[in-house]
Amino acid sequence: MFALPRLLIGGVVAIIVVAAIGAGSWWFFIREDNELATNAPDIPSDLVSASPTASSGETPAESSGGQACTIISERSEAAYFAAEQLASLPLPSTAKGSTTDIAGTFFLTEDGLDLDAEQASSFMVDLTTITSDKEMRDRRVQSDALQTNEFPTATFTATSVTGYDPSIPDGEEQTLTLTGMMDLHGVQKEITWEVKARREGDVITALATVNFLYADFNITPPNIGGFVSVEDDVTLQVQIVAQRA
Secondary structure (H helix, E strand, O other): OOHHHHHHHHHHHHHHHHHHHHHHHHHHHHEEOOOOOOOOOOOOOHHHOOOOOHOOOOOOOOOOOOOEEEEOOOHHHHEEEEEEEEEEEOOOOEEEEEEOOOOEEEEEEOOOOEEEEOOOEEEEHHHHEEOOOOHHHHHHHHHHHOOOOOHHHHHHEEEEOOOOOOOOOOOOOOEEEEEEEEEEEEEEEEOOOOOOOOOOOEEEEEEEEHHHHHHHHHOOOOEEEOOOEEEEEEEEEEEEEEEEO
């Protein structure tokens, strides 16, 4: 007569135990608290000292179509920041996944950080190499959210930049706005980055930040085992070190 209630009680207890284990695992082994970068990377001194401008003190002649500044992949990074939460409990955290597989070229006018309208400035990120510090999260992001087997890359093509102030001294940071088309998850959409940038000689560094809804690019927000979910939006940051060829 008491077998069924005991079974029910046992089942409830088992569910509670599993949930507790899941919560504990998330809190101690998955939960992160990453913070967004706030400034452009410092200008690498070894690149400045090796540049023709720094060694000769002269400004290189402008090439046809403006000067081409190529991203140095091993010194650059593309990253996402996603706010995660355990079920309905108030235990938020910020996950970060990143890759250095970012390549591209920005064509600039000779006098600063303005885009040369005659050539397309763009960069591409290999999404298949994005990793965080948790393999479980990476599997969900790669297979369920980004679907990198079908959409392995993301490409941004710049159309305009505003805010450049030529009066700011060489090497000091300034804030720009960069607008262009993002091709992500099979969707092309215009986005605008907030950019912090520095320039010294032939070297440019930049931190670009943008926030958007997953739904803007038809992305299903990742979910980890039913325990961990994410907010409806995501923040992307790209840290670039580029040098004139």
